[in-house]
Amino acid sequence: MGLGFLSLSLSRLGLWAFVAILLISLFKLLHLLLRRQKLARALDSFPGPPTHWLFGHAHEIQQTGSLDKVVSWAHQFPHAHSLWLGQFIGFLNIYEPDYAKAVYSRGDPKAPDVYDFFLQWIGRGLLVLDGPKWFQHRKLLTPGFHYDVLKPYVAVFADSTHAMLDKWEKKAREDRSFDIFCDVGHMALDSLMKCTFGKGHSGLDHRDNEYHQAVSKLTLLMQQRIDSFYYHNDFIYWLTPHGRQFLKACQTAHNHTDEVIRKRKEALQNEKEQEKIQQRRHLDFLDILLGARDESGITLSDSDLRAEVDTFMFEGHDTTTSGISWFLYCMALYPEHQERCRDEVREILGDKDSFQWDDLGKMTYLTMCIKETFRLYPPVPQVYRQLNKPVTFVDGRSLPEGSLISLHIYALHRNSSVWPDPEVFDPLRFSPENVTGRHPYAFMPFSAGPRNCIGQQFAMNEMKVVTALCLLRFEFSLDPSRLPIKMPQLVLRSKNGIHLHLKPLGSRSEK
């Protein structure tokens, strides 16, 4: 009898659980439907391409060539169009300077529908934070990018680059094209570890390499998750194989971060190290983070600290990797510009054996070519916001608070009224005369406004040193059988890598 009672109550329990799940699901569905209605109403005055009844525009966004698909939509729908990922998430996709200004000159928060996917990985660091805490962290970390801090990095960038170029010297002897993306990634991570995280002279170790692989996996999975609405729910995602791979790669990345923090804390115990830090006029990034506890009155909790380290570790190397790789691709594609850049850097170097800080300002043609590369191949092709107050655009159309915005930097940089013949690579677009008078929001590789890139000076310096040294050591040319296929993976990557032929220039190589 006792057992019968138990099975009765179990089946009753099962029934209750079933009813509860049903109610929660219904409630969730209702919530989604209401939200959909609200977003759809807000987007009413912004027509967009036809939508699939279930997927919205998700299919078009997932396919290769999706970036150029949006460019074709931009021609069809001036200023902006609605963009649906499934049925419940609708963005206003914008790609026009005045539209970009209306939103990005303000400090609206990042869209949680996209940026919350970062939480498991990089936590609430500068990239994801908003409100007073974001402001506090931004103010705290800005001195870590002071120009006196950046100056000595020139030599570090050069060291890491030489290590890569020596590796390339061997590969080039095989007389075949090879994919440069991965090597550039290792070099950029090596630089970052030394500059920002105070790693000694030793190059990347086994753990750094594992971290590097993990980031490549994480960015791939994240982009796929953003574009696949059925992966948006955490509970469902963590149950899928992709979700589990994501968690595992996060684990690897966190292990790496913890190690970096632990090593620095250990060093801080050491009195000699402490003296060295006190003698330095400017603290580096990790000093600031760890010192923040007692000095400026702001205390960073352990999880804040880890989030910032995770954020900078990722943002600080994956972006420049993309920038440098696409730059070298452009040089291979346009030998005449390659030649001009090389002549310029040869002249600047003269008979010195390394570049100095002041040299960076003299690299004018190279800088124009870097900017033109950023225009056509923006390392960060798309960023998202959620409005915290209504906005009215120049043409009178408006959006209410809570609306989601996607800024398509890739399409913005191809607006033909600002950039005539947008597909043509023309560095002179960035000559001082041509820059004056251009809309300040027509070119936004580092975003703009209060939430712009904190590392842009660091990035530009790295880009210049690395590319100048590459051009001095090698001549770059295309492999016509393996042209890159653009693919957004948080940063702009190539689906099949970036394969180039390298010819060593023995006569004048910097050592």
Ligand code: HEM
């Ligand atoms: C070519 C290189 C780079 C490009 C194109 C780039 C681009 C960007 C863009 C577009 C944003 C805005 C992101 C958004 O709104 O979601 C951003 C933010 C950010 N970047 Fe960069 N970045 C580069 C290099 C770097 C480097 C080297 C660092 C650090 C060392 C860095 C650290 C950050 C951080 C922390 C943020 C968030 C800033 C905030 O919201 O206050 N970036 N970057």
Ligand SMILES: *[C@@H]1O[C@H](CO)[C@@H](O)[C@H](O)[C@H]1NC(C)=O
């Ligand atoms: C390009 O910009 C101009 C001027 O800002 C604007 O009128 C035009 O609609 C834009 N074109 C596209 C395709 O967004």
Ligand SMILES: *[C@@H]1O[C@H](CO)[C@@H](O)[C@H](O)[C@H]1NC(C)=O
């Ligand atoms: C991370 O570190 C822990 C403990 O040090 C270890 O057990 C775990 O296997 C590591 N995970 C990965 C993915 O490396």
Ligand SMILES: *[C@@H]1O[C@H](CO)[C@@H](O)[C@H](O)[C@H]1NC(C)=O
């Ligand atoms: C400005 O840009 C145009 C078109 O790219 C170019 O022909 C012209 O030479 C540039 N002007 C200067 C001063 O560089």
